[in-house]
Amino acid sequence: MAVKEPKISRIQKDSILAVEDLSFAYPNGLQVLRGVCMEVGKGSRTVILGANGAGKSTLFLHLNGILKPQQGRAFLEGRPIAYDRRSLAELRRKVGIVFQDPDSQLFSVNVFQDISFGPMNLKCSPSEVRDRVEEAMELTQITGLRQRPTHQLSYGEKKRVAIAGVLAMNPEVIILDEPTAFLDPALVEDMMALLANLHKAGNTLIMSTHDMDLAYRWADQCYVLNQGCMVAGGLPRDIFMNKELLKENNLHIPWILKVYSELASRGLFEEVCQPPRSEEQLFAGLSKQEKSSRMGSPSLRAISHL
Amino acid sequence: MIGMEDHSYHNRWRAIHPRDKIAFALVTLLLGLFSCTLLPPLSILLAMGFITVFQAKVPGSFYLKLFCVPAGFLLVGAVSVALILSTSNTDLLYSIRVGAYYLGVTNVGINQAVLLLTRSASAVSCVLFLSLTTPLEDLTGQLERWKVPYIIIEMMTLIYRFIFIFWEQAVVIHTAQAARLGHVDPKTSLRSLGYLLSSLFLTVIKRSNALYNALVARGYSDCLRFLEEEHLSTPWRIKLGFVGFDLLLLGLVVGKGSAWL
Numbered sequence: 419m420a421v422k423e424p425k426i427s428r429i430q431k432d433s434i435l436a437v438e439d440l441s442f443a444y445p446n447g448l449q450v451l452r453g454v455c456m457e458v459g460k461g462s463r464t465v466i467l468g469a470n471g472a473g474k475s476t477l478f479l480h481l482n483g484i485l486k487p488q489q490g491r492a493f494l495e496g497r498p499i500a501y502d503r504r505s506l507a508e509l510r511r512k513v514g515i516v517f518q519d520p521d522s523q524l525f526s527v528n529v530f531q532d533i534s535f536g537p538m539n540l541k542c543s544p545s546e547v548r549d550r551v552e553e554a555m556e557l558t559q560i561t562g563l564r565q566r567p568t569h570q571l572s573y574g575e576k577k578r579v580a581i582a583g584v585l586a587m588n589p590e591v592i593i594l595d596e597p598t599a600f601l602d603p604a605l606v607e608d609m610m611a612l613l614a615n616l617h618k619a620g621n622t623l624i625m626s627t628h629d630m631d632l633a634y635r636w637a638d639q640c641y642v643l644n645q646g647c648m649v650a651g652g653l654p655r656d657i658f659m660n661k662e663l664l665k666e667n668n669l670h671i672p673w674i675l676k677v678y679s680e681l682a683s684r685g686l687f688e689e690v691c692q693p694p695r696s697e698e699q700l701f702a703g704l705s706k707q708e709k710s711s712r713m714g715s716p717s718l719r720a721i722s723h724l
Numbered sequence: 725m726i727g728m729e730d731h732s733y734h735n736r737w738r739a740i741h742p743r744d745k746i747a748f749a750l751v752t753l754l755l756g757l758f759s760c761t762l763l764p765p766l767s768i769l770l771a772m773g774f775i776t777v778f779q780a781k782v783p784g785s786f787y788l789k790l791f792c793v794p795a796g797f798l799l800v801g802a803v804s805v806a807l808i809l810s811t812s813n814t815d816l817l818y819s820i821r822v823g824a825y826y827l828g829v830t831n832v833g834i835n836q837a838v839l840l841l842t843r844s845a846s847a848v849s850c851v852l853f854l855s856l857t858t859p860l861e862d863l864t865g866q867l868e869r870w871k872v873p874y875i876i877i878e879m880m881t882l883i884y885r886f887i888f889i890f891w892e893q894a895v896v897i898h899t900a901q902a903a904r905l906g907h908v909d910p911k912t913s914l915r916s917l918g919y920l921l922s923s924l925f926l927t928v929i930k931r932s933n934a935l936y937n938a939l940v941a942r943g944y945s946d947c948l949r950f951l952e953e954e955h956l957s958t959p960w961r962i963k964l965g966f967v968g969f970d971l972l973l974l975g976l977v978v979g980k981g982s983a984w985l
Contacts, residue, residue, distance in 0.1 A: 479937065484937050484940050503945070510941060510942070510943045511943065514942070515938075515941045517934065517938050517941075519934065521889065521931070522931060522935050522937075522938050523935075524885075525882060525885050525939065525948075526861070526948075526950055527859065527861040527884060527885070528859075528861050531950040531951070531952075532950075534950045534951035535944075535950055536942040537951075538949040539942060539944060539949065540943060547951045548951060551951065567729065567733060567859070568885075569885070569888040570730075583942065584942070587942065
């Protein structure tokens, strides 16, 4: 139950990506990562939390081999990543990154071309490239944009094209750097539905976000970065129930947990070992309570009408 | 500038094969430049204007506005060719006295200037025809099929993309400056422009690093490769028109066309 500092003595066999004692400083001397340890289970949904500048994006660049650790090691499927041309090509085929700013990722003139870039680099045959591009466009619902020039797209559209560009490479692990930032609520829902589909299809997903509600509801594994140090790692409920940890790292409690602890402290919600993960679970717990104590306090009834 | 590529995507001649458009524009441009008489460049000017505005349906007002940009340079160039500084005014058609010299024009000079002007204008019309009817992706696709070195095609693609990144960034910075009265008077405006330029270059360097990372993340190693979507063809009437017009021009240019003009 207790959140412990993630110290990995040896990398587990079932982890698809892992880093061990990873440190990195930029040429200007800025130390961004300090001895980071992290392990991502195959097929998991991992969330990385941390303030701006905590080192999330730099960590991601290590997972795809763009940056080489200055100290420590990175692992793919339990084996240390090698940095020769062939191993890197293999790594980048398996691990795709969707960058936060889609403009830094889209460089070609039209949507179809941009999505075809990855599969072309994998040396797929033209017909296979076409199939993959079509499939990726369908998954991200941008088939209608195929001929549009990239600079005329809206932010949400660019974001989807950027994701399609990564999906077309059929990666096993998809890393998303703040995928819901700047999206309107409807597009956030679309994005989460897309991620759910990808997860169902067997992909491992890693995401950084500042949206605690989203992280809590979505993740099955959470890590917290603070000024380049991995200060915590574990199940979302362990992270988010740890008030001290949240306070130290400027994170806040998801509203579901806030409501849950308030209700629990007033005895209106049966204390269970597993707090609710979703709105549905929270409301379900409430209505059960209401039935069992129909004569109960008026405040309960008021709340259940929310 | 920013309106141009809109038209290149949405014009009636988009679907004409870029191979034919490039070849036609290039051959016509060269014929116009090699011409020693006025008729070929003038007919090129008319034909290209006609095709662009009435066939490809690029709005005439937009076309004229676009033409005015190089027209300014052309006029200045032509005037400087026509003007001659001389010690006597005997050969000069018109002249004004400037100290010990005469500044004026000769018959030959005027003819030269007019020829230069029409030739350059015809070249501009060829370039406008191509750039208003053919989006960059079609051009690079065709150059690739013509085995033009990858490095050139890559540069074209990236430069093109960066024009928009530069432009959008400049607009964003300008708006941010204007919102804090950065362009309230000419002096402030000039200083703000300096800030804008320096921060623009910093941003673009940052952006290009990010772009490079994103390329590498998707397996970029030696060259930018994309898949072309094949959807272009040229009706035979248009091909015939291209060839016919250029043959006619060739006849005029080689035969000097002196009988007509």
